[in-house]
Amino acid sequence: MSVPLYQAKAELFRTLGHPVRIRVLELLQDGPKPVSALLLEIDVEASNLSQQLAVLRRAGLVESTRDGASVMYTLSTPDVADLLAAGRRILGSVLADRDGLLVQLQADGRGR
Amino acid sequence: MSVPLYQAKAELFRTLGHPVRIRVLELLQDGPKPVSALLLEIDVEASNLSQQLAVLRRAGLVESTRDGASVMYTLSTPDVADLLAAGRRILGSVLADRDGLLVQLQADGRGR
DNA sequence: TTATAACTTGAAGATTTCTTCAAGTTATAA
DNA sequence: TTATAACTTGAAGAAATCTTCAAGTTATAA
Numbered sequence: 001m002s003v004p005l006y007q008a009k010a011e012l013f014r015t016l017g018h019p020v021r022i023r024v025l026e027l028l029q030d031g032p033k034p035v036s037a038l039l040l041e042i043d044v045e046a047s048n049l050s051q052q053l054a055v056l057r058r059a060g061l062v063e064s065t066r067d068g069a070s071v072m073y074t075l076s077t078p079d080v081a082d083l084l085a086a087g088r089r090i091l092g093s094v095l096a097d098r099d100g101l102l103v104q105l106q107a108d109g110r111g112r
Numbered sequence: 113m114s115v116p117l118y119q120a121k122a123e124l125f126r127t128l129g130h131p132v133r134i135r136v137l138e139l140l141q142d143g144p145k146p147v148s149a150l151l152l153e154i155d156v157e158a159s160n161l162s163q164q165l166a167v168l169r170r171a172g173l174v175e176s177t178r179d180g181a182s183v184m185y186t187l188s189t190p191d192v193a194d195l196l197a198a199g200r201r202i203l204g205s206v207l208a209d210r211d212g213l214l215v216q217l218q219a220d221g222r223g224r
Numbered sequence: 225t226t227a228t229a230a231c232t233t234g235a236a237g238a239t240t241t242c243t244t245c246a247a248g249t250t251a252t253a254a
Numbered sequence: 255t256t257a258t259a260a261c262t263t264g265a266a267g268a269a270a271t272c273t274t275c276a277a278g279t280t281a282t283a284a
Contacts, residue, residue, distance in 0.1 A: 006138070008207075009199050010131045017126030018272085019119045026118070035231060048273060050232050055271095060206040069230055069281045077205040079198070086195040087121050093189040094172040095120070108117060130242085147261060160243060162262050167241095181251045181260055 015059040016083070020044050020052045024073070028062065029081050034070040127171040128195070132156050132164045136185070140174065141193050146182040 016022060023042050027033060039049060053073065056062045063076045075081075088108065128134060135154050139145060151161060165185065168174045175188045187193075 004131070005203075006134045007131045008203055009196075010129050010134050012199055012203055012206075013125045013134070014129030014271095017122050017129050019116070019122045022118045022122050022125070036229095039230095045274075046231070047233085047275075051273080054232080061202075066231095066280080071231060077202065079202045079205050083195070083198040083202055084121075086191070086198040087124055090173075090189065090191045090195055091120055091124060093191050094124075126241095148259095151260095157244075158261070159245075159263085163243080166262080178250080178261095183261060 012059065015055060015061065016087075018052060018055075020049065021056055022084075024049075024052065024056060025061065025075065025080055025084060028073060028075045029084070032072045032074040034067070034072050036070055038073070124171065127167060127173065128199075130164060130167075132161065133168055134196075136161075136164065136168060137173065137187065137192055137196060140185060140187045141196070144184045144186040146179070146184050148182055150185070 016025070020042055024038060027038060027041060035046075035049065035053070039046060042049065044052075053062065053064070057064060060076055061080060062073050064071050064073050066072075128137070132154060136150055139150060139153055147158075147161065147165070151158060154161065156164075165174065165176070169176060172188055173192060174185050176183050176185050178184075
């Protein structure tokens with residue numbers, strides 16, 4: 001019944017393995033946001049975003065609370081920021097500047 | 113046709129999203145190891161391990177060199193360790209939250 | 225009450241990823 | 255030369271994940 005630790009880790013990383021989910025987490029680093037705000041910044045259909053938010057919720061990475069007609073999302077722990085930052089660093093050392101991604105990465109790092 | 117940064121990030125995380133690949137990276141943190149040594153510690157068929165090693169190689173996370181009849185694997189950057197450590201921390205805070213909820217839930221159930 | 229905005233959900237087909245198998249290298253031992 | 259150990263590879267069916275659609279909530283405005 002107990003899930004091995006390395007499997008829990010794999011599941012955590014797999015949860016991050018989707019462009020929309022990555023974007024959501026990055027946007028939430030700046031503070032709680034309603035779905036409508038996420039929709040303005042991420043180019044995806046509402047139902048699709050909802051599906052991805054559900055994945056993040058199930059993994060325990062975000063939490064939602066209803067606020068009137070809208071629903072607010074928050075990172076459930078600020079540690080998520082560390083993970084994203086570590087990811088950025090790895091990309092930096094691993095990416096042999098394919099089509100300028102490295103340059104984007106540097107700009108991104110300074111951004112926040 | 114450049115790959116957006118957040119997509120590259122998602123691919124990186126997805127690469128980590130497999131128990132065998134996680135274990136390989138963890139084992140390689142202690143230094144280079146031949147496939148035979150990995151096989152001793154990970155319960156998986158040789159061909160399956162090879163497939164997973166190929167995924168890690170394609171992602172640029174590990175490098176291999178032939179040494180006589182055996183093949184040595186190394187982390188291509190020590191930054192990988194940071195990523196795994198960050199993952200561990202998140203798991204810690206997320207599981208702690210979960211457990212807290214579980215306790216609450218049980219207490220609530222007994223209450224009525 | 226009715227309508228609408230803001231989201232979520234379940235289902236289903238499309239796409240990816242996994243696991244396994246059979247076959248193929250490369251290096252060394254007999 | 256032949257055999258064997260140590261790995262890798264391509265292919266194929268199984269399993270998991272994605273995207274989209276239709277339908278359903280919940281809260282508020284008309």
